[in-house]
Each structure stands twice: as structure tokens, then as C-alpha cells.
Amino acid sequence: MYFANLTIVLATVILVVYSHECKYYDLSDSDQSLVDMMKHYLHTLRKGECSTKNKTLNTGVTYIRWGRKSCPKGVDLVYTGQVGGTYYSYRGGGVNYLCLPNDPENGQHQSFDNDQIHGGEYQLTSTMKPSGWSESMDNKEVPCSVCYQKQKSAVLMIPGRKTCFKGWNSEYNGYLMSGHKGHYKRDYACVDKNAEPLDNKNGEESGALFYPLRTKCSNLRCPPYTNEADVLCVVCTK
The missing domain is CATH 1.10.287 (Helix Hairpins)
Incomplete structure (x- = not known):
């Protein structure tokens, strides 16, 4: 004053x-x-x-775009890589998926028995795949990219939606995926709706697996949810 x-x-x-x-x-x-x-x-x-x-x-936020080698238009690419994580049947280790860079700085060779970093693969069948996806993606390795969105201060993944709430900007949307319910627990990941394979290599080597998910109405309120439906997701910034 x-x-x-x-x-x-x-x-x-x-x-x-x-x-x-x-x-x-x-x-x-x-x-x-x-x-x-x-x-x-x-x-x-x-x-x-x-x-x-x-x-x-000078502010900004980072997020991982699962299933794609690039970032959305106008967003800086920090690095591109492939998904890694603990083998699906291991009881120990991390539960989260990792975005491993394509240009690693490798450590020294070791012989102890605690191999935890395996590649990640899509697990699809003709009857178990997200809407619009091809079964040919089955057993293909999963790419990823780390993206930097400038002039933002918060990033949020919203499960169950393909659009952001008012005041938030959509980075990408897709399908919520994780490990199989019969395997050991795994993180949820929002995989881009236009997901692609890492390369053309094909062969079931397992590792950190990505399965499509669906809803189950019991104590999940239906409506507003519907039974046995794809679980959508969106990554938002603000």
C-alpha cells in the first residue's frame, strides 16, 4: 500500500x-x-x-509415454528406450516398470544370481486385446519415451478416462495395462492408444509383461462404470 x-x-x-x-x-x-x-x-x-x-x-514436468518411441508434438524428448522390469514370475524385486534408455552406460559383469532387469512384452490374444489393437503385437517388446513438458508444474495419470478434467492439458491417452492377475503384482501403466512395438523381433521371451485390463462390476459401482470393459486412461499436465 x-x-x-x-x-x-x-x-x-x-x-x-x-x-x-x-x-x-x-x-x-x-x-x-x-x-x-x-x-x-x-x-x-x-x-x-x-x-x-x-x-x-524454467519450470516443467516429465512423464513416461508407454508404448511409443517419441513424445507428443511440441513436447521435448528426454530419451527414448525400451521397457524393463522384473520377470513376471519372480516373487521379489520391484513392481514398477522401467523406461530403460537405448544408450545405456553399462556396469561391470557380475555372476551373482539376482537378475531382475528383463525386457517388457505385450501379451495379447485374439480375444484379449484393447479395442483397435492388432494381435500381431503379441510378444513384441514395448518401447517407451521420457518426455519433458515445459511451463507445467504438475502431471497426473487419470485411470478410467480418455480426456482430462477442466483446466488440465491432455498429453496422451490410451489403455491401462499391467501384469496378469495370476502373476505377481505389477504397477499400472497408461499405454498409448496408438502403441507400437520396439522393433520387428518376435519371440516369446516373457519378462515384464503387459496385459490389457477390464472392469468387473461387484463392489465397483456400475453405473457409472460398465462391466467387462476396457479401462481407459489419460496423462494430463497443468
Whole structure:
């Protein structure tokens, strides 16, 4: 409030001084002091605004786009890679999928028995696949990409929707996938609706597996959900 009042006072003084009918005069020491104070105040104010703007420009969030080698248009690609994780039948190890870069810096060879990082594969059949997907994706390795969205401060994966809520921006949408219910627990991952294979290699080597999911109405309220339906998902930023 003080600075606002000061601004009004100084602006009034400067206006009076420079609008005076006499065009040829020298500013007194007190006049010049007021002008200098005004300049200093405006410089400080603008500097603060500039600092805030720069902080906004330097913010951003990262997310993993499962099933794709690239990021959405306008989003920076940090790196592209392939999915890795613990073998589906191992009781121990991590439950999360990993996005392993295609240009790793490998450690030294080891002989101990704790191999946990395997590749990831799609597990599909003619009767168990997301709508619109081809069965030919079965046993193909899963690609991934790490994406950086500038000027955002939050990222959220919403299960059960293909669009974001008001005020959020959609990065991509797809199908919720995870391990099979008969295997050991695995994270849920939002796999892009236009998922692709890592390459043309084909062969069942298992590893960290991706199965499509469906809903089951019991204590899951139907409506609003429907029974035995694809579980959609969307990744949103704000």
C-alpha cells in the first residue's frame, strides 16, 4: 500500500514538473531526488516481474509415454528406450516398470544370481486385446519415451478416462495395462492408444509383461462404470 501511494505521489510530482508552462528551467535538488526515487522504484518493480516470468519459463514436468518411441508434438524428448522390469514370475524385486534408455552406460559383469532387469512384452490374444489393437503385437517388446513438458508444474495419470478434467492439458491417452492377475503384482501403466512395438523381433521371451485390463462390476459401482470393459486412461499436465 505504501509503494502504491508513493507511486501516485511521485507520478503527480513528475507530471506537474514536466507540464509546467515554463519549458526552460532547472530541476531543484529535491525535484531530481523525487525523479530518481521514482526511477529506482519502477526498476525494482519491473525486475521482480521479470524474475517471476523467468521462473515460470524454467519450470516443467516429465512423464513416461508407454508404448511409443517419441513424445507428443511440441513436447521435448528426454530419451527414448525400451521397457524393463522384473520377470513376471519372480516373487521379489520391484513392481514398477522401467523406461530403460537405448544408450545405456553399462556396469561391470557380475555372476551373482539376482537378475531382475528383463525386457517388457505385450501379451495379447485374439480375444484379449484393447479395442483397435492388432494381435500381431503379441510378444513384441514395448518401447517407451521420457518426455519433458515445459511451463507445467504438475502431471497426473487419470485411470478410467480418455480426456482430462477442466483446466488440465491432455498429453496422451490410451489403455491401462499391467501384469496378469495370476502373476505377481505389477504397477499400472497408461499405454498409448496408438502403441507400437520396439522393433520387428518376435519371440516369446516373457519378462515384464503387459496385459490389457477390464472392469468387473461387484463392489465397483456400475453405473457409472460398465462391466467387462476396457479401462481407459489419460496423462494430463497443468
